[in-house]
Amino acid sequence: MHVSAAEEGVVSAPVVVVGGGVAGLAAAWRLRARGQDVVLLERSSRLGGLVESERLGGQTADAQGWVLEHGPDGLLASKPGMREVLERLGMQSELVTGGEGKRVAYVARSEREALRLDPIPTSLFRFERRAIVELLRSPLLSWSAKLRLFAEPFVRHSARADTVAHFVVRRFGRELAERVFEPMMRGVYGASIAELGLHETMPKLADLERRYGSVGVALLLAPRAPAGPGLVSFRGGMQTLVERLAAEVAPSVRLGVEVESIQPARPGAPTTLYTSEGPVAAREIVLACPAREARRLLAPLDPALGDELAGIRSTDVSVVSLGYARDDVMHALDGTGFVVDPALGRSLVACTWSSRKWSGRAPDDGVLLRCVVNRGESTPELVQTASEEVHRFLGITAKPRLVRARRRTGALPVYAPGHRERVAEARTRARRFGVELAGNAYDGVGVPDCLSSGIGAAERVRAA
């Protein structure tokens, strides 16, 4: 541990990283690579934060067990910097790119009182040339909504700070917004497109409008989709990434240490972090904890900074894993899962068919489902909600063999219009106290975004 006694009762560490999620781990990894003395303080007894895989059974080579994902179940390898991170960590051989299910996800919705699963036109979200054809063929849209697509090139450009909802309704009409964007974006961000900022969550759409005057025309001119994996995971689940990072930074890590408050320094003097294990003096701090926690720690130093951070709302997410005997599941599960149209008013937000989406997630005679639900507090309540919904949507009546549930309070930040300006202001203010902000509240919610956020914060830390 690179901690040395400074003055009585106070240990000192040149750089302290607060939070051992992927952002904090990436920050510590980068700082160590730069030859910095760094200590990572994590309040829980494990590293990874929201990333948490649970492996059950399958200890022998010929017996596959269960791999449950209580947090993220994949990451976009095509995101900037991700390839380099995976290469540097030597994780290329650990990657898995998919399972036996078709690479199709669905929207569950109701038509004439009947529940149906219709494919999501995902090429639209990858900005691929075939997006327009896919939309014209999609059963999700009525004929009038399809005709409305042809009017898009004539819609006037707007420079206002849009929400995703406002932008999509303005350019493409209400039906595309409600039937495609709303369920899809809610499944990813846990928030409505009426709240999500366009520039914050889909900057490419705004960029295409600005450059081409029409998103539709820009899509038709788009190059063919690049080859190579999009969404990937790891053979042993997402925790494998945490384990690799943890191995890189092990000497710096202190688990079970909570930062309770931060005392600002006199100019030129180290800042003191008061922790559950005593004070630590630090020259620089990377706060890689959720925004509400950053706010709690920083508001006493600068109320205006506290206000900026308080403006980043976050939503709760509950994940329920259900493992079934294969014989108990009659549904073909021919795809990767589905998101639920919020207009149905159900408690199920999304259901991933994990054992179809990825290989090696369940024994040969098992089926693993991962449900995101928005009703229930306790584990039994969450499991009951998920089981009832799985019965309704997939017709599964059998009792699951295996159940797990995690309720994550304030897990997903909502990127509202103006978020980027808010973050820029918060960062400028935090820097005056030698604090860098990293994590899912600032630079994107995906795991690759959080890794980049941690690495970026580490690079902004002044060299000793």
Ligand SMILES: Cc1cc2nc3c(=O)[nH]c(=O)nc-3n(C[C@H](O)[C@H](O)[C@H](O)COP(=O)(O)OP(=O)(O)OC[C@H]3O[C@@H](n4cnc5c(N)ncnc54)[C@H](O)[C@@H]3O)c2cc1C
């Ligand atoms: C259900 C779910 C599914 C998701 N699915 C995907 C997906 O498929 N793909 C994808 O790319 N992303 C996904 N995400 C998003 C992604 O997982 C998260 O945004 C990312 O893991 C957040 O990492 P982080 O390091 O910023 O924060 P966290 O993981 O929240 O880590 C913060 C850490 O700080 C610690 N901490 C907090 N306060 C203190 C303190 N005072 N002192 C010390 N330590 C403290 C916490 O204990 C925690 O370990 C998903 C998220 C959820 C919740």
